[in-house]
Amino acid sequence: MGSPAERRGDARELAAWLEREGVRTLALTWVDNAGIARVKAIPAARLAYAAQRGIGMSPVFDVYTSEDVMTESEHISGPSGDLRLFPDPDRVTVLAAQPGWAWAPADRYDQKGEPHPACQRRFARTMAERATAAGLDLRMGFETEWVVTRAPTGHDPAQDDAFAPLEYPCTGPAYGMTRIVELSDYLRDVAEALALQGIEVHQIHPEYAPGQFEVSCAPGDPVRAADDAVLVRETVRAVSVRHGLRASFAPSVIAGQVGNGCHLHLSLHRDGTSLHRTPDAAWGLAPDAVAFLGGVLDALPALMAVGCPSPASYLRLQPSHWAGVYQCWGIENREAALRLIPGAPDDPDGGHAEIKTFDGAANPYLVVGAAIAAGLHGIESGARLPDPESEDPGTLTVRERARRRIVRLPGTLTEAADRFEKSAPLHDAMGKVLHGAVLAVRRAEETRFAEADDEELAAATRWRW
Known part of the structure; x- marks a missing residue:
């Protein structure tokens, strides 16, 4: 992913490009184990922060059902804990059917910067x-x-x-x-x-x-x-x-x-x-x-x-x-x-x-x-x-x-x-x-x-x- 400083620098350039394209909001998605695309949206101007520090989300979404019911596994359960969503800058895309919006898939890491072991996108990449x-x-x-x-x-x-x-x-x-x-x-x-x-x-x-x-x-x-x-x-x-x-x-x-x-x-x-x-x-x-x-x-x-x-x-x-x-x-x-x-x-x-x-x-x-x-x-x-x-x-x-x-x-x-x-x-x-x-x-x-x-x-x- 590069160093935090490198990510922040690249993201500033990307945010400036999004502003020129008229984008004001960025949707960061991941897909849970029930196949539902979940999202956190941020102002496009906040992209540099997200690239360096990530955006918070709960790990419990990994045990959500398709009807938004929280179940539990041996390793994931309950409301405690937090993860960080890091947008993939190479996939930031201006959305043609949603004016003012862009999209990026996110990779998930823990608070210490280690890859989340249940990150499905990381699994695919591995x-x-x-x-x-x-x-x-x-x-x-x-x-x-x-x-x-x-x-x-x-x-x-x-x-x-x-x-x-x-x-x-x-x-x-x-x-x-x-x-x-x-x-x-x-x-x-x-x-x-x-x-x-x-x-x-x-x-x-x-x-x-x-x-x-x-x-x-x-x-x-x-x-x-x-x-x-x-x-x-x-x-x-x-x-x-x-x-x-x-x-x-x-x-x-x-x-x-x-x-x-x-x-x-x-x-x-x-x-x-x-x-x-x-x-x-x-x-x-x-x-x-x-x-x-x-x-x-x-x-x-x-x-x-x-x-x-x-x-x-x-x-x-x-x-x-x-x-x-x-x-x-x-x-x-x-x-x-x-x-x-x-x-x-x-x-x-x-x-x-x-x-x-x-x-x-x-x-x-x-x-x-x-x-x-x-x-x-x-x-x-x-x-x-x-x-x-x-x-x-x-x-x-x-x-x-x-x-x-x-x-x-x-x-x-x-x-x-x-x-x-x-x-x-x-x-x-x-x-x-x-x-x-x-x-x-x-x-x-x-x-x-x-x-x-x-x-x-x-x-x-x-x-x-």
Whole structure:
């Protein structure tokens, strides 16, 4: 981070630039273990102070649930203690859809200046550094899906609207141009705001469910990819408000309908060469790419507690819905949990993999860090990939799936949390403080919704993300 004096000097220049850009307030965000982006906002003129001394916040947010209920872990509980938020000056961004505002992700330290052991962004950075030390150049990016609605006519905003019927602003066919026409001004403004903020958009298009859209962003280093995922979501939310819409990134907006995913894409390179383009190798994958992806595939049952962190996540995970509910991989198979995308033959940097199970309730820093940890463990342990699957596992008989050794991934948060609790690679990578806090939040979410039916669960969580 540099010395306090260096940070303060750089921040003064940055604050002067923000003033010239008309920015008066800076939002500092971190994402908690329930996947909620929390914030402390400061006057932009106070940036130099924040860069040198940090901004105070309680460590208890690491054991907040998605409903803002404080639980506790072995290492984090109660009101005592304080941390410091330090904005990342390299990611300070003027917000295109919130005039007068800028944003920066924050790293968290204790009062003595030591890194907070439960800082999710630090975890992602540490795992990325380990990959670099192993000679790997990892590039990651997220697909973000969301649903936009209008508030019902005559709805009383003083009442809880969780159970109110939803009105969709577009009714055209899934993936259809009609939906673009119906919301062309809105989608143009989303794309423009992202571009002004330095986010390179590869695609923006309608999805399957009513009012559902997706934006795919260019890959970058893992921490930047997670930062971008946060910025994309809050930008979409801000543009939606300006258009009289409400955006939900929840895994299940309406029980029984297709939910929102947040798929992670990743590619591996070494010395400037793609490990997805190895001549004469099976599937074009270099040995380390096979082992890395094999480690991810092996760890998926435990990774689901990270990437599918809400009981509502498991409403989305239904067979034959392109959600990847079976522990298998395939080449361009959208029903496989791990999808290999070879890319264009004439693109030397082409080729990557996609983890399809993850959703918008997940903390993106935990997602990239845990995926890297699983992949590096795969390399260390010599993991292998089984034969790829080309069919939809959901259409196979139970006997055929058993013959091919295809198993269903956890169908509840309890099952996923049990696997996460027993995962030595993830425990070792996260450390006992972060691992324990994640597990405590998952157990609290299980208990909270243990008696809820599907409709109650979706309604109670649809506006949390």
